[in-house]
Amino acid sequence: MKAAVWICLLLPLASAIVITLGGTRISRRLAGYISTASTMGSFAAAVFVFVRMLGEGAGGRTHITTSWTWLAAGPYNFGFTLLADQLSVMMMLIVAGVGSLIVAYSVGYMDGEDEERRYFAYISIFVFSMLLLVEGGNLLLLLAGWGMVGLSSYLLIGFHQDRPVAVAAAKKAFVMNAFGDATMALALFLLIQHTGHLDYATVFATSPHGGAVANLIALGLLGGALAKSAQIPLHTWLPDAMEGPTPVSALIHAATMVTAGVYLIVRAHPLFENAYVIQDLAAGLGAATLLMAGLIALVQTDIKRVIAYSTMSQIGYMFVGAGLGAYPNAMFHLMTHAFFKALLFLAAGIAIHAVVGEQDIRKLAGIGKLMPQTKLVFLVGSLALVGIFPFAGFFSKDSILAAALDRGWYGTVIWVIGMVGAFLTGLYAFRLFFIVFTGEPSAFAREHFHAHDGQEGPLSMRWTVGALALLAAVGGFLEFGPIWHPLSTWLEPVATPFAVPTHTQEWLSSGIAISAGLAGIAVAWAIYSAKRAKAPRALPLFEKKFYWDELYDLLWYRTGDLAARGLYALVELPLIAGSLQAVTGGAGLGSRELGRAQNGLVRSYALAIAAGVAVLAVVFLAAR
Amino acid sequence: MHGPDIRWYVILAALLFATGALGVMLRRSPLIILLSVEIMLNSANLLLIAFSRLHGREDGQVFAISVMAIAASEVVVGLGLIVAMGRRGVELDVDKLRTLRG
Numbered sequence: 001m002k003a004a005v006w007i008c009l010l011l012p013l014a015s016a017i018v019i020t021l022g023g024t025r026i027s028r029r030l031a032g033y034i035s036t037a038s039t040m041g042s043f044a045a046a047v048f049v050f051v052r053m054l055g056e057g058a059g060g061r062t063h064i065t066t067s068w069t070w071l072a073a074g075p076y077n078f079g080f081t082l083l084a085d086q087l088s089v090m091m092m093l094i095v096a097g098v099g100s101l102i103v104a105y106s107v108g109y110m111d112g113e114d115e116e117r118r119y120f121a122y123i124s125i126f127v128f129s130m131l132l133l134v135e136g137g138n139l140l141l142l143l144a145g146w147g148m149v150g151l152s153s154y155l156l157i158g159f160h161q162d163r164p165v166a167v168a169a170a171k172k173a174f175v176m177n178a179f180g181d182a183t184m185a186l187a188l189f190l191l192i193q194h195t196g197h198l199d200y201a202t203v204f205a206t207s208p209h210g211g212a213v214a215n216l217i218a219l220g221l222l223g224g225a226l227a228k229s230a231q232i233p234l235h236t237w238l239p240d241a242m243e244g245p246t247p248v249s250a251l252i253h254a255a256t257m258v259t260a261g262v263y264l265i266v267r268a269h270p271l272f273e274n275a276y277v278i279q280d281l282a283a284g285l286g287a288a289t290l291l292m293a294g295l296i297a298l299v300q301t302d303i304k305r306v307i308a309y310s311t312m313s314q315i316g317y318m319f320v321g322a323g324l325g326a327y328p329n330a331m332f333h334l335m336t337h338a339f340f341k342a343l344l345f346l347a348a349g350i351a352i353h354a355v356v357g358e359q360d361i362r363k364l365a366g367i368g369k370l371m372p373q374t375k376l377v378f379l380v381g382s383l384a385l386v387g388i389f390p391f392a393g394f395f396s397k398d399s400i401l402a403a404a405l406d407r408g409w410y411g412t413v414i415w416v417i418g419m420v421g422a423f424l425t426g427l428y429a430f431r432l433f434f435i436v437f438t439g440e441p442s443a444f445a446r447e448h449f450h451a452h453d454g455q456e457g458p459l460s461m462r463w464t465v466g467a468l469a470l471l472a473a474v475g476g477f478l479e480f481g482p483i484w485h486p487l488s489t490w491l492e493p494v495a496t497p498f499a500v501p502t503h504t505q506e507w508l509s510s511g512i513a514i515s516a517g518l519a520g521i522a523v524a525w526a527i528y529s530a531k532r533a534k535a536p537r538a539l540p541l542f543e544k545k546f547y548w549d550e551l552y553d554l555l556w557y558r559t560g561d562l563a564a565r566g567l568y569a570l571v572e573l574p575l576i577a578g579s580l581q582a583v584t585g586g587a588g589l590g591s592r593e594l595g596r597a598q599n600g601l602v603r604s605y606a607l608a609i610a611a612g613v614a615v616l617a618v619v620f621l622a623a624r
Numbered sequence: 625m626h627g628p629d630i631r632w633y634v635i636l637a638a639l640l641f642a643t644g645a646l647g648v649m650l651r652r653s654p655l656i657i658l659l660s661v662e663i664m665l666n667s668a669n670l671l672l673i674a675f676s677r678l679h680g681r682e683d684g685q686v687f688a689i690s691v692m693a694i695a696a697s698e699v700v701v702g703l704g705l706i707v708a709m710g711r712r713g714v715e716l717d718v719d720k721l722r723t724l725r726g
Contacts (some may be wrong), residue, residue, distance in 0.1 A: 600722025602657070606648045 001052050002065040005084045008045035008092055009131045011038040016124035019117055028116040032107035034122035039103045039127050043096035050089050058493055061086055064137050071140070078198060081137030087494040089262055090331065091134035098255045098338045101464040105346055106247040108458030109353060113245075119159060123251070126152035130256050130501030134263060139188055139198040142264070146184065146224065149257045150177035156252060157244040169240035176237045180227020187220025189273075204270035218275035221268055221301070229315045231289045234536055236548050238312055246352060249304055250345035254311045255338035259511030262315065262334050265322040266495050272323075273498075279323050280410060286319025287417040292546055298431065298544040302359045303348050304600045306432050310385060311341055313421060317400050320414055326403030327495035328488035332479055333400055336392035340384035340472035346465045347378040350457040351436065355448040361435050363444040368437025370449050371456045375437040377469040384472040386517040387422060394514065395476035397422070402501035402509035407454040415509070421512045426520020434529040452548050482506045633674035640667035652717045654709075658702045665695045 015038030019031045026034070053061050066079035078271050094126035103123055110116050129152050133145030158170030191198060194213060208214045218506040230238035252258070265272055272279040290313045291517055314337050319328030330430060351367055351374055368375035384391035387398060404415040441449070452458055479487040482503040501509070544550065640663055647660025669688040676684025709716060
C-alpha cells in the first residue's frame with residue numbers, strides 16, 4: 001500500500017530522469033513510450049491504492065508515510081510525508097488517469113516535432129509535480145508541488161522557444177503563479193507561527209479560529225488558489241497559456257493543474273471554515289469568473305482560447321462549490337470537467353493537427369464534414385460541458401448549483417449567476433461547435449486538410465479521445481444527488497460538506513440548468529448554424545476581455561515605469577550619479593592642488609624634510 | 625673611559641650634521657650636495673661609535689660600518705649620475721633639474 005503510493009509518485013520522475021539522461025541514445029518515439037508507460041504505471045499504482053482502500057473501513061482510510069525528515073529548523077520538523085486518503089487518492093486517479101491518456105495522445109500529436117524528448121521529459125516532470133501536490137502529507141510539500149507545477153507549466157507553455165508569443169505567455173503565467181505562491185508561503189509562515197507545524201491534522205486542529213489571523217491565513221491560501229486556477233483577479237495568464245502545445249493545454253490548463261486551487265480549498269477546508277468571510281469571497285470570485293469568462297468566450301475566435309475561457313468558467317463553478325461548502329460536489333465537477341475538457345481540447349487538437357496548426361475558427365469552419373468522428377466526440381464533449389442529460393456535466397454542475405440554493409440569500413444570488421452562466425455555456429460551446437463542425441467546409445479547411453493514413457489522426461490520438469469521450473458520456477453516473485451519492489459518502493470523512501441541498505432543490509436546479517443550457521444551444525443554433533439571424537456585433541468590452549490586461553498594464557507596468565523614471569530623475573541623477581561625480585571631481589581637484597607642492601626643486605624637498613624633522617623633534621621634546 | 629666627555633662628541637656631531645644639512649639646502653651643485661650628505665651620514669656615524677664606546681657595546685660600531693658601506697654605494701651611484709650629466713653637457717645646477725615637478 002505505502003509502496004504503491006511511492007511508486008505512483010516516483011515513476012514519472014524516473015521517466016523524466018531516464019529521458020533526460022538518455023538524450024539522443026533513445027529515439028524520439030521511445031521517449032514518448034517511456035513517458036506514457038510511467039504515467040500508466042502511476043495510474044495502476046493509484047488504482048491499486050484505491051482498491052485496497054475500498055477494502056478498508058471508512059475510518060481507517062488515511063495512510064501517512066514518512067520517508068525522512070526533510071527539513072529540520074530549530075523546533076520545527078517537516079517530514080517528506082506522503083498522505084493517501086479518500087481525497088488524495090481521487091486526485092491521484094484523475095491526474096494519473098487523464099494524464100496517461102493525454103501523454104499517450106501526445107505521442108501522436110508531437111510526432112515529427114523538434115525536441116520531442118524535451119517535451120516528454122517536461123510532461124513527466126509535470127505529472128510528478130502534480131502527484132506531489134496531491135499526495136504531499138503536509139502543507140510544505142503541497143507548496144513544493146505547487147511551485148513545481150508552476151515551473152513545469154512555464155516550461156511547457158514556452159515549449160516553442162522560437163516563438164516570442166509563447167515565451168511571453170510562459171513568463172506571464174510564471175509571474176502570476178509566483179504571486180500566488182508567495183501569498184501561500186506567507187499563509188504558511190503565519191500557520192507555523194501560530195501552530196508550530198504544517199501537518200494537515202495538527203494544523204487543522206490547532207489553527208486559530210476566526211479573527212484577523214485566520215482570515216489572513218485563508219486569504220493567503222486563497223491567493224495561491226486563485227492564481228493557480230486562473231480566477232479573478234489572477235486569471236489573465238490562462239488564455240495566453242494556450243500558446244503551449246494542445247496536449248499541454250488539455251492536461252495542465254484544463255484537466256489537472258488549474259483545478260489544484262479547488263483541491264487546495266477542499267483539502268484545507270478547516271482553515272477556510274475558520275474564516276468564513278474568505279470562503280464566501282472564494283465563492284463570489286468563482287461566480288464572477290464564471291460569468292465573465294462565459295461572456296468573453298462568446299467572442300473569441302481562437303478555438304483553444306474559447307475552450308480556455310470555458311475552463312475558467314467551469315473552475316468558477318468549482319470555486320462556487322468549494323466556497324459554499326459543497327466539497328464533494330466541487331470535487332465531482334473537478335473530475336467530470338477533467339474528462340470532458342480534456343476531451344474538448346484533444347478533439348480540437350485533432351482538428352488543429354489535421355490542418356497543420358491553424359486555430360482560427362473562421363478558417364477551420366465546417367471542418368466537421370471532413371472529420372465525422374472528431375465532430376461526434378466534440379459534440380459529446382460540448383454536451384457534457386453544457387450539462388445536457390445524460391452527459392457528465394449535467395450531474396456535476398447541477399449539484400453545485402443546487403448546493404448554492406442551500407446557502408441563504410448569498411447562495412441564491414450565486415445560483416442566479418450560475419444559471420446565467422449555464423445559458424452562456426450553451427451559447428459559447430455550441431457557437432464553437434456550429435461554426436467549426438457544421439456547414440460546408442471553408443476554402444481554407446478544404447485546401448489544408450490532410451488525412452493521416454486515411455484516418456482523421458494517428459491511432460494514439462484516436463483511441464485516447466475515444467476513451468475520454470466514453471468517460472465524458474458516462475462519468476456523471478457516479479453520483480446523482482437525489483438518488484445515489486457514492487462519491488459524497490467516499491469523501492465524507494475528509495471533507496464534510498456544510499451545504500447539502502434537499503432533493504427539491506436538486507430537481508429544481510437540474511431542471512432550470514438544463515433548460516438554460518438548451519436555451520443557449522437554441523440561440524447558438526439560430527445565430528450560427530441556420531444563419532437566419534445575423535451574428536450581433538461583438539461588444540468591445542468582451543473582445544478586450546473586460547480590459548483586465550489593460551488594467552494591469554496601467555496598474556503595474558505603467559506605474560512601475562513612471563516610478564522608475566521618477567526615481568531616475570529625482571534620486572539616480574542628483575543623488576547617486578551626483579555623489580559619484582562629486583567624489584571623482586573632489587579627488588581630481590585635490591590631487592591637482594597637491595601636485596603643485598611637487599615643484600621639482602630638490603632643495604625645497606630637503607627643506608621640507610628638515611622642517612618636518614624639526615617639528616618632530618620639538619613635539620618629542622614637548623611631549624617628554 | 626679615556627678621551628673627552630661624551631657631550632663633546634654630541635656637540636661635534638650636531639655641528640657636522642648642521643653643516644651637512646645647510647649644505648644640502650643651500651648649495652646648488654649636485655656634487656656639493658652629495659658631499660654634504662656624506663658629512664651628515666658621518667656625523668651620525670660619529671654618534672653611533674661614541675655611544676657604542678660609552679656603553680661598551682659593539683652593535684653601534686657594526687651599524688657604523690654598514691652605514692659606511694651603504695654610503696659608499698650611494699656615492700657610487702650619485703657620482704655616476706653626476707658624471708653622466710656632465711658628459712652630456714647638462715648644467716650641474718639642481719634648481720635647473722626640475723623635469724619631475726608635478
